[in-house]
Amino acid sequence: MAYSKIKLPASASILLLFGFVLLSLQLMSSATQESSELGELYSWLLVINTLGSIILLGLVAVNAYSLVRELKKKEAGSKLTTRMISLFVLLALAPAAIVFYFSVQFLHQGIDSWFNVEIDRAMDDALELSQSSLAQRMNWHIKQTRQIASKLNNQSETSIALEIGNLWRDSEAMEIAVFSSQGHIVASSSANPSDILPHLPDEQVWLQLRQNKEYYAYDASDTDQMVARIIEPIAGDQSRFVQVLYPVPVRVTDLADSIEFAFIRYQEMTYLRDSLKTSFSLILLLVLLLSLLAAIWVAFISIRNIVAPVKDLVKGTQAVASGDYQQQLPITNQDDLGFLVESFNQMTKRIARSRDETRIAGLEVENQRAYLETILANLTAGVISFDGNFYIRTANQAAYRILHIPVSHFVGQTLLTLSVKHAELADILIVIQGLLEQADDIWEQRIVFLGPNGRQELLCRGTPLFSQDGKRVGAVVVFDDVTDLIQAQKNAAWGEVARRLAHEIKNPLTPIQLSAERLQHKLAKELPDTSAEFLQRGTRTIVQQVEAMKRMVDDFAEYAKPSKKQVERINLLDLIQEVLALYMQSGVVFKTAFSSHRAIVEVDPVSIRQVLHNLIKNALEATSEKCQIEIKVSNVVRNNVEYLELGMYDNGNGLNAEQIETIFEPYVTSKAKGTGLGLAIVKKIIEEHGGAIWVDTSYNDGAGFVIQLPVFELGKKP
Amino acid sequence: MLLWLVLLPAISCADPSSTEIRHAELIDHHDGYQIETEIDYQLSATAKEALDKGIPLAWDVYLEIRRPGFLWGPTLYKDKLRYTLQYHALLKQYAVKDPRGNSEMFLTLTAALNFMSLPHPIRVIDYQLLESGKRYQLAVRSKFNREQLPVPLRPFAYLDSRWFLSSSWFLWPIQK
Structure with a gap:
């Protein structure tokens, strides 16, 4: 913006400017005086003042243009500035224009009053009188000169030289000289003895002399004394001239000079009348322009300075309205506007503080929420x-x-x-x-x-x-x-049952068995055959059932006791193929679909082999006709862990909903034979390997089991 | 008017000169060179009227000897002769004040202008100033001195072409 470039905040520079303007105008005014030594500077002063006016006009124009742009952009404070400046210009221009108009009028009338017809005529008459007086004197001298010329008629050069002294003494002449038409001096006589040579005519005089054959004129080239120069030809001798210089009395000269000076002065003034009017009008106009333009320019600066706090306030308010509370306006003056700006600053500070507090509180709430979310997420x-x-x-x-x-x-x-x-x-x-x-x-x-x-x-x-x-x-x-928790509780309960069974049931079984065998051994020989046979059947039954009970307790103990795994890194697909090979002769049809590309698992091969055997046996026992088992192996990723998923589907009787719920619990079986521990052990082994097993409820053509085992990954600890 | 005053130098340059330098040459004087020139003064009607009203008119005759250069060669010799012409209403004669301060009275304006047309330099140019075998330039100009006019007339003298009484520079080659 032009205003910001022209930075003149100091009142000193404004005072300096006005001082310069006044000085320049004063100098120019003085220069118009005829006697002033500043007369030589008049033209320069005029140019300087004109340039000053143009510069000021430019500054005012730049400021006005800048203001118009601000108005178009609807900048803050521009309307107020425009109103104030318009008012100022109106108030300043109206009286100045009136003063200018009347000043010019007075000036013109004043100059015109210097001249009137009477003075004109008086001046002309005075000059004419002087000229007549001098002409009369000249005529008298011409007459005298002609008499002298006639006296020198037809005389030799010698007699002229002798006669000329007498002639000079008889006349009022200052100098008498006779010279030839070629300029050769024949004789001369002068009042001034120091003048060896007479004042010979110059070329101009000679020119006139040759044209008119005589010459007479006043010579005022000598500032001390005016002389009348008269040259007449000597009668009868055209080749000789006599020149007589008559002094004009000093009093006459002074009077003539005085009249001439006044006349010339008056003539000059008359001639310069219009120029004077224009010149003074021009100076007045320059004074008006310089003063007005300087005042308007200073008004621009001052009003902008006055409006600046209001402008800042408007901008600040807009900033606050748009949510910027950091606005702190500069306090330039300690006046009412300064107080307003200070109040605004305090207000924005308070708003900013409140906003910060709210933000901090919000952040705290947000942190709390994030904290709770983190806790919830974990x-x-x-x-x-x-x-x-x-x-x-x-x-x-x-x-x-x-x-x-x-x-x-x-x-x-x-x-x-x-x-x-x-x-x-x-x-x-x-x-x-x-x-x-x-x-x-x-x-x-x-x-x-x-x-x-x-x-x-x-x-x-x-x-x-x-x-x-x-x-x-x-x-x-x-x-x-709580599935796993319930399962663990169940497992713990079954473990306790197994331990008690071992302790409470298995211990009495051996004495029962031994007692039965001893009864058989002691009484078999003593009893009759029929009784002995009865005894034998009874004791055999006892022994068989005791054995069965022992086996059952052992199985149970086996299920309940912690496993001892011998972990190895194996390819599960190889292990599956190995197990399936054992059933090749059993008439079971296996359909395999191995889509796994990473089948390395870290497991106890014996346990896993047992799992496969149990599942296959389970399928065989559940199938009444031709057994068909489909085995699918694929890789799945769950919760960022890669698993090997093994699905085994038979074409047996399938499982109902009740069975599905309890299938992996001990002593749950639909078969006539079996302990009901097969699937419970399978589940136990799989879970000990970090895997999972469940019944695929979406499979309806028989029973389907899905096993997941974590795939071995290099660098990862099991 | 303000604009005119600003454009004043440009207008002055475009002065249709009413004064002409007829002739200029360097002549061998007794103890050195002297510039002889002939200037033809033509007064406009306005200037004549002002003169008859007793306003003195002054011309400055500039005499220079320059060495031609690429733009401005050095000026070896410079002289300024001021002639002031004034009318004496009482005697009905024209007075010419020459550079020496002497006044000459003339019965007619033509006689006065004729006297002014042959300016007489005061200084004699030393022989040593000009080297033989080199080219020089004689420059003559008669400039009407507006600053000698009465103050109210000056602004108009700068703007009004009727007051353009100066000659342009007259350049004359000299071979030594």
Whole structure:
């Protein structure tokens, strides 16, 4: 902006400017005086003042243009500045123009009053009088000269030389000289003895002399005395001239000079009348222009300075309105505007402080929320929160891990919507939704459902949330997968049973067996044959059943005792092929689909072999006709861990829902023979290897089991 | 008017000269060179009227000897002769004040202008100033001195072409 470039805040520079303007105008005014020594500088002063006016005009124009631009841009304070400057210009221009007009009028009338017809005529008459007087004197001298010339008529040069002295003495002449037409002096006589040579005519005089044959004129070239020069030809001798110089009396000269000076002065003034008027008008105009332009320019600067705080305030207010509370305006003056600016600064400071406090509080809340979210995310229990209308608000990572559906993706929807999209979980979701809607207090419930990994048991706790005024604002459901916990409790219970069986049952079995055998041994010989045979049958039965019981207790003990694994790194596919090879002769048809590319697992081969045997035997026993077993092996990734998934599907009778729930528990069997520990041991072995086994409920052509074992990864500790 | 004053130098340059340098040459004087020149003064009607009203008119005759250069060669000799012409109403004669301060009276304006047309330099140029075999330039100009006019007339003299009474530079080659 032009204003910012022309930075003149100091009042000193303004005073200096006005001083310069006044000095320049004063000098120019003085220069117009005829006697002034500044007369020589007049033209330069005129040019300087004109240039000053042009520069000031330029400055005013730049400021006005800048103001117009600000107005167009609707900048803050521009309207106020325009109004103030317009008012100032109007107030300054009107009286100045009036003063200028009347000054010019007075000036013109004053100059005109210097001249009038009477003075004109008087001056002309005075001059004419002087000229007549001098002419009369000249005529008299011409007459005298002609008499002298006639006296020198027809005389020789010698007689002229003798006569000329007498002639000079008889006349009033200052000098008499006779010279030839070629300029040769014949004789001369002068009042001044120091003048050896007479004052001979110059070329101009000669020129006239040759033209007119005589010459007469006043010679005023000598400033001390005016002389009348008269040259006449000597009668009868055209080749000689006599020149007589007559002095004009000093008094006459002074009077003539005085009249001439006054006349010339008056003539000059008359001639310069219009020029004077124009010149004075020009100076007045320059004075007006310089003063006005300087005043307007200073007005621009001053008004901008006055308006600057208002401008700042408007900008500051706009900034505050747009949310910028850091605005601190400069306090330039300690006046009312300064007070206003100070108040504004205090206000913005307070607003900024409040905003900062709010922001800090918000950050703290946010941190708390993030902290809670982190805790929730890392909780092993799934947490889902609902709003007052039971729409999901938040869900943590554990909810996804337990339910196997990304609950957090369904924020803003109800569990019923979720149940439509995930039909396999519809039961549990509907149950929870029902509990949420009905419960007015904390509730807890165990819910069993069939998840993708088999039977799962959840412990759900729900809490309705209330606002301070008792209004229901939402609810929180916390659920935990207690499947493993329940299983572990069961395992522990079975272990205890096994230990007690071993202790309480197995110990008496040996004396029973020995007693039975001793009875047989002692009484067989003493009893008759029929009785002996009866005894033998009885004791055999006792011994067989005791053996059976012992075996059963051993199996149980085997199941209950901690395993001793010999872990090796093997290719599971090779192991499967090895086991399947053993059944080649049994008539079982195996269909294998190995899509795994990484089948290396770190397991106890003996245990895994037992798992495969148990499953295959289970399938064989469950199949009445031709047994067909399909084995699929593939790689899956769950929770960032790669597993080898082995699916084994038979074409047997399959499992009902009740069986599915308890199939992996000990002593659960649908077969006439068997301890019911086969699948329980399989599950135990798989879980000891960090894997999982479940019944594939989606398979309906028989029984389907899915085993997952973690794939060995280099650098990862088992 | 302000604009005119600013454009004043440009207008002055475009002066349709009413004064001409007829002739200029360097002549061998007794003890050195002397510049002889002939200037033809032509007064406009305005100037004549002002003269008859008693306003003195002054011309400065500039005499220079320069060595021609690429732009401006050095000026070896410089002289300024001021002639002032004034009318004496009483005697009906024209007075010419020459550079020496002497006044000459003339019955006619033509006689006065004729006297002014042959300016007489005061200084004699030393022979040593000009080297033989080199080229020089004689420059003559008669400039009407507006600053000698009465103050009210000066602005108009600068702007009005009727007051453009100066000659342009007259350049005359000299071979020594």
